[in-house]
Structures are given as C-alpha cells and as structure tokens.
Amino acid sequence: MMTVATAAPSATLNNNNAPVLSVQNLSKEFGGLKAVYNFNLELAEHSLIGLIGPNGAGKTTVFNMITGIYVPTTGSIKLYGEEISNLEPHKINHLGIARTFQNIRLFSNLTVLDNVRIAYHTHAGYSLYDSILRSKKYSTRERELTEKAQDFLEVFRLEDRQTEIAKNLPYGEQRRLEIARALAANPKLLLLDEPAAGMNPAETVDLMNLIHFIRDKFNLTILLIEHQMRVVMGICEGITVMDFGEVIARGTPKDIQSNPRVIEAYLGPGAAALSEKFKRKKNQ
C-alpha cells in the first residue's frame, strides 16, 4: 500500500478504433430535478468540441459525471470503449481525463510550481521510502519532474511566477495555471469548464489561441464548455447545445448560429422569429 498507484493503463486502451469518449443516455437527477436528461456525445480523436448552453443547462453536471465527481443516475460513459462511469475520480484521471473547474479550484496556498508538480504524483516513479530516505532515485526523478513542470509553466507563460503562491496570481493567470496543471497529468481528453469566464475580449482571444495550440502540440481531444456562444464559434469544430438538461442542437458553428432553437434558448421564446425578421430587413 506504500507505493505510488500503478501507471495509467491508457496506452493499452489506445489500440482499438473506439472514439475517445462515448457518452450514452446519460442522466442525472438531483432530488426530482433533472439536471441532465438523456445526454449523448461522441468525441473523435483530436477533435475540439464545444458544449454550450445558458446558465443552469446542465453542462457542468455533465463534466462532473464524466470525471466521476457525480455518479450518473443512468447512462454509460466510455473512454476508448471502456466503461468508466463506475470509477472513482482519481482512477478516471489516471485513465487519461483531466479537467478544469468553472470556479477555479487551484491549490491556492501552494506555489505555482507545486500546483503543476502535483499532477505528476502518480508517475513520480519513486516510493515513499525513497522520499523519506532521500535516495538517489528521489533526487533524479524529482529533478526530472520539476523540469517538466517548468516546461509546462513556460507554455503558459507562467515561468516567472513559479515560486508565487497560487492565490496571489491575477485571475487570468490562475485560469492558465489551472489548464497547465490539468495538462501536466498527461491526459488524452481535456475538459475545460468555461475557461474564458471573467476574461476581457483580448485575454479571451489569447486563451483560445493557447487552447488551439496545446490541442495540436499535445495531441489532445478537447471538450470545452462555454456559455457565451461567440467565444467558441471561432475555434470549435463542432458544437453541442444544451438547455434544461437536454441537447437541443448539434452541428458546426455555422449551423448552430442560425438554429432557431438555439437562439430561443439564449434570447428567450420568440427571439428566433424576431431575429429572422431582423435578418430579412437587413437583406432588403
């Protein structure tokens, strides 16, 4: 019981052609409230998909079920074809899913560097005895993982902040640090919950840039929650729209933008008709 948990077996799961993530008929009830109802989603390798919808639509609840924080009421979640909906959160992380939180959850009293270094603990590669006895293995592995963590900080332009206490960072940097931390766990699938919330337009563009960049560089599949529709339009290849716990639309950004159900979900009933009228007027 004293050795670090076994390394992620995700490598063995990679060989078949199953989608990265396959969610079927997922539902979650909170004492009668159907927060998520009959949710389906399939993510292909290397895709960048947006999950949008107004506040309270059930997006975060979907994330919480995928990462094992909530146990689904019904439905199945498969990662590379393997059922994960009955696993504990830390095991799901070991299998290759990492996430960020809507209301940033950093280890706020730890340094920026330690926030990232925590991600390596399952594959730190030294035992409890190594650490207590300060063996050679401890020293080399610790140096290696510190360097790796520093590399991640550089990707996110946080390298000058490494000894800073996380809670003292400005908001935008906290958001970036949280993504860096998730990424350091070496996931196959990255779930980002409203990463641009609270950012100004320039920062948002910057962040979307970064997300696009890491997707390519680390060969990730990314599922991104956003409630401002505009933000995801530019970078997502596909979008799923939720409202009141259900999927109301699915498609490319273009399709979604003109979908009347989506417009109504965002702007209220009757909005679609209004918008049509508006467009027609403009065209005339």
Place this chain on the structure above:
Amino acid sequence: MKKIQRGTLIFGIGIIVVFVAIQLLVQFKILNSFWFTIIRLGAVMAIVSLGLNLIYGFNGQFSLGQWAFYAIGAYASADATYRWTQLHSALGILVLLFAVVLSGLGILLIGRWISRIRGMDALSQFALYLIAIALLTWMALLVAKTLDAPVTALLNAIPPNISLQIVFFLSIILAGLIAAEVSFLFGLPVLTLGSDYFGIATLGLTIIVKVLLDNSDTMLGFPEMKGARGMIGIPKITTWFWVFSFLVLAIVITRNLLLSSYGRAIISVREDEVAAKAMGIDIAFYKNLTFVIGSFFAGAAGALYAHINGFLHPNTFNFIKSFDPLIIVVFGGLGSVTGTVAASFAWALVLEGFLRLWLPQGFETWRFVVYPLLLLIMMLLKPNGLLGSYEIAYLRDHIPSLRKKDKAQIQPPSTYPTAATDAQEVKS
C-alpha cells in the same frame, strides 16, 4: 557527491550545538532536574505535535485523537520495560514485537488483496482487518511465550545496561508502530467522514482509551498498570540523547515527506479535495497514510514520555489534555514545522516551567487562565500562528531556476491561424 545545501549545513551544525550545550548543562548540574524534565517534555511534545501538524496542519483532518495514540505508546512501551526490569522477563517486549510485526504483515497482505477486488466498503474492510489482527495477536502471544525463556537468557548474557537500552529502543519503535496500526484500523471507517466528524470521532477514541487505562488492571488484564492508581516502577531512562535523537528524526522524516510528491499529495487534500481527486490523487489513501505517520510519532513520543518520570497515570491522558498539542500546532502555525517545534518548547518552558515557578503557592491553577488568555491575544494579533508558514532554510523547498530554452518552440505564436478570425468575431 552532490553539494550539501547551506540550509542543511546550518541545520546540522545547529543540531550538534544544541545537543552538546544541553548535554553539558545537564552534566554539570547547571540545569537542575526540574528544568531538565521540562526540556525533555518540550522535545516529547514537539514530536507529538509534529505528528498532529501532519494530520491537521498539512492534511487538513481535524483530530483530537493524537492524545490517545500518545497514551497507547506510553503504556505499551512502559509495560515492556517494566516487565524487563521488574519481572526480569522479555515476555512484554516479545509480545509487543510479534503482535506488531504479525499484525503489520497481516495489514499489508490484506491491503494488497483488497486493492485488487473492487468496491469493498470501509466497514467490511475494517471487520476483516480486525478479525485478522485478533487472530494474529493471539498467535503472537503463543510465539512470544515459547521464545520467552531463550530470549531472556540471551539478553541476560549481555551487560544489563546495554540489554535495557536495547529493550527500551525496541519498545519506542514498537510503541510507535502499535499506535500506527491502531490508527490505521480506526481511520479506515472514520476518515471517510468529513473533517468535523473525524474530529468528534477521534475525541471519542481519546475518551475510550482513557477509560480503558483507568481499568487497565481489571478490564484489560494488565495488573502491573494498576489502573486508576497509576503505573509505577518504570525505569527512568529517557536521556537527553534519546529524546533529542527522536525529535531530529521526526523533523527530518517530516521534512523529507513533505518535500516530495507524497507531501504535495497530502497537502493538496487539505487545499481542495475535489480538485485533488480530479488530479488523480487517491484522497482516502493519503488521509490514511498521514494519519498513520502522525500516530506513529505520537506513539513513539508516548514511549519517551513514559520513561521520563517513571510514572504513568491515566489522568495525564485525559481528553482535556488532548487540546495541548492542538493548541501548540495552532499557536506555532498550522503547516509550519519550525513553528511547531518552537511552540512545543515554549509550551514546556512557559506553562510547565516559569508559570509553575513564578505563580505563588496555590496559584498554579491560574496557569490555565493565563494560557487561554495568551492564546486569545495571539489569535487576535496573529491568527496564522506565531510563525505563520515560515520555515528555516533546511525545511524549505529549493526550486532550481529555469533552464534557458528557445521560447518560440514551446509557446504559441502570437498570431495563431485561428486568432485572426476569432479576434474579429469577438470584437464585432
């Protein structure tokens, strides 16, 4: 050979200087027996409090059980050395040895087995462990009895001074281990509750242990412990060397643990359990691990304590006193090793030393008015504790500076292909 860090060097020199200075003061009777006891008490308290700081300060699990493990360690080791010196029998230490080793092996084996099968709940695990340990302890008793005569003869063959030290040293380690094993069993069902419930449950444990000790001669069947009358005749062999060595060991172990991947995992549980889980940290495992290590410290410290005065009384282990290490940890700084050690000695010197001497006869009880008042003032002025999260250089993490790299390779270009479209999108 790697370069020795400056902090480590200073720490090493400091250790030697402190050890020699106190040793000389004691040797030349400049420090009378009253103050000598106070200093040793401070060191013992520092070990107990370091354990608690791991559990509460670093892992975030509020515990009042540290005192129960302290008591268990004290009585377990006292019984072993008492039997050796007074009854001239190695049975005490042998039973302790085999019970601890066999139970430990049992726990490891069952633990490995349980980790393979999924979804066994904590209570069933607890029951399984309990049955196994009861069986193994019974076996230990049998083994110890058969080995008693030869081992006693063997120990008698070496000089009595040395054999006593061997028995004493073994009893300290075993006292720590037995406390660790009890804490493992206790923590299994209880650590899954939240921190507040955990605090209440551990308080319950402290009360139970005290009641058992009150009736140790009748309920537990250890007539030599003499129940509520107090156990006498324990050899007074806790020297400055022993307490100081164990304190240094406790500091080094704590530091090495905290400045590792395991330490970061332990602290992350305190910081945010949900985030820790999502980052792949098995929080149940780390809560258990920390609780077990912290209790080991308490048990070993109890053993050292038992051999200072040569007298143990259940009242010493009253739950009211279980707040002492808690107050020390809060006072010194939750999550500061330096602060905990400093506050432990301050506690011993001020509360057990000066206040006891300075307050006029019959007014000693006023200590317990002064003490909370000091604490209150402290909480108002410095709520993070005396030293906050300050650590001496030796206890701090040394982060290597960044290597020079080609930034263009690892950072996204400022104009990534999608940026243009996206920027217009957002601006419009």
